[in-house]
Each structure stands twice: as C-alpha cells, then as structure tokens.
Amino acid sequence: MRRLWIVPLLALGLLASSCADQRSHAQAVYLLVDTSGTYSQELDKAQRVVSYLLGTLQPGDSFAVARVKSRSFTEKDIIAKVTLGKDPMQVNNQKRAFADKVGSFKADVKKGSAYTDITGGMIQASEFLNETGAGQKTILIFSDMQEELDYKTVRDFPINLQGIRIIALNVTKLTTDNVDPRRYLGRLEWWEKRARDAGATDWKVVNDLEHLERIFKGRG
Numbered sequence: 001m002r003r004l005w006i007v008p009l010l011a012l013g014l015l016a017s018s019c020a021d022q023r024s025h026a027q028a029v030y031l032l033v034d035t036s037g038t039y040s041q042e043l044d045k046a047q048r049v050v051s052y053l054l055g056t057l058q059p060g061d062s063f064a065v066a067r068v069k070s071r072s073f074t075e076k077d078i079i080a081k082v083t084l085g086k087d088p089m090q091v092n093n094q095k096r097a098f099a100d101k102v103g104s105f106k107a108d109v110k111k112g113s114a115y116t117d118i119t120g121g122m123i124q125a126s127e128f129l130n131e132t133g134a135g136q137k138t139i140l141i142f143s144d145m146q147e148e149l150d151y152k153t154v155r156d157f158p159i160n161l162q163g164i165r166i167i168a169l170n171v172t173k174l175t176t177d178n179v180d181p182r183r184y185l186g187r188l189e190w191w192e193k194r195a196r197d198a199g200a201t202d203w204k205v206v207n208d209l210e211h212l213e214r215i216f217k218g219r220g
Contacts, residue, residue: 026132
C-alpha cells in the first residue's frame with residue numbers, strides 16, 4: 001500500500017519542479033558596430049563576427065546588429081534584427097536574410113561618422129534585449145571604446161543594464177594609446193565601471209577574434 005503512494009508523489013514532485021522553472025533558456029544578442037572615423041574600416045571583421053553568431057544561435061534566440069554613430073539612441077540605427085523560429089528551413093531563411101542585410105550595410109558605408117555615441121547605443125540595446133524576454137542577454141560592442149559626442153548630445157547620466165552582460169570586441173589601440181598605454185587601460189577601466197554600476201552581470205574584453213567561442217562558453 002505504501003508503494004502505491006510513492007509513484008503519485010514522485011509525479012507531483014516532477015510536476016512541481018517543471019512548473020517552478022519558468023526561466024527562459026533563450027538568449028538575445030545585440031551587436032553594436034562602431035562606424036565612426038577610421039574604425040569603419042574594421043567592418044570586415046564585424047561581418048565575420050555576425051557570421052559566427054548566426055552559426056551558433058538556436059531556435060527561439062534573438063539577434064540584432066546596430067551601428068554606433070554620432071547619435072545612436074534610435075531604432076533607425078538597427079541594421080538587422082530577428083527572433084529565430086522553430087522550423088529549420090525557416091531558421092535558415094531568416095539567417096540568410098539577416099546576413100544579406102548586414103552585407104548590404106557594409107557595402108553602403110562610404111565613410112565613418114563624425115562622432116561616437118556608445119552610451120546611446122547601449123541604452124537602445126538594453127531596451128531591445130529586455131523586450132525579447134530572453135533568459136540570457138548580451139551586448140557585444142565592436143569598437144575602440146573611444147566615445148566622442150557633439151556638444152548637444154547628453155549622455156552623462158546613470159544608465160540601466162540590469163541583467164545584461166557586456167563584451168567589448170576588437171578594442172583597437174589608438175595612436176595616442178601607443179604613446180601612453182595608460183589611456184587605453186584607463187578607457188577600459190572607465191567602461192567596466194560604467195557597465196557594472198549600471199547593473200551589468202559581467203564585463204569582458206575579447207580581442208582575439210580567432211576564438212569567438214569563448215564569448216558564449218558555459219551558456220545555459
């Protein structure tokens with residue numbers, strides 16, 4: 001008689017466990033691509049990053065690529081965005097269309113923008129990622145991380161990056177960095193503090209683009 005109770009209790013336990021785990025296991029990635037000044041010449045590398053990410057994303061995942069230019073807090077700067085469906089053929093078509101949009105954008109960039117609004121791009125990215133409802137949210141920033149704003153643009157206020165991890169990619173060293181490396185190191189320290197103060201779950205710099213698999217190592 002006692003054994004008869006065990007099976008229903010185990011079933012109830014499993015049901016309660018599955019009901020308790022309401023977390024989304026999908027991930028959302030927002031790639032910001034710096035198009036300012038000479039950094040626009042790095043777009044070939046950015047396109048390779050996009051190709052790599054498209055190959056790793058799974059059904060249900062979301063992905064967006066946006067440019068960083070003089071003012072970047074606008075959906076108009078989103079080059080391509082997608083949430084992948086469940087049907088494999090649909091997913092392939094979505095990825096192909098996404099890659100085509102990014103390729104067309106790269107071909108159309110004639111010259112870099114005058115200023116670099118990284119903060120505006122990060123605020124726009126956080127809005128997109130939060131709207132997806134994904135369990136893992138990541139902002140990738142493909143930039144030298146040198147923010148330059150015109151006199152009208154206001155960005156010196158606290159921002160909210162709660163629950164988002166930030167990864168700076170291909171942070172090239174400027175000529176002034178070569179003269180005084182403290183400028184480069186100080187720039188990265190400033191951005192890490194800004195990201196963590198905003199609630200970011202992690203901050204990382206990845207300059208070795210031959211090992212992009214390290215970005216999403218330990219995904220779960």
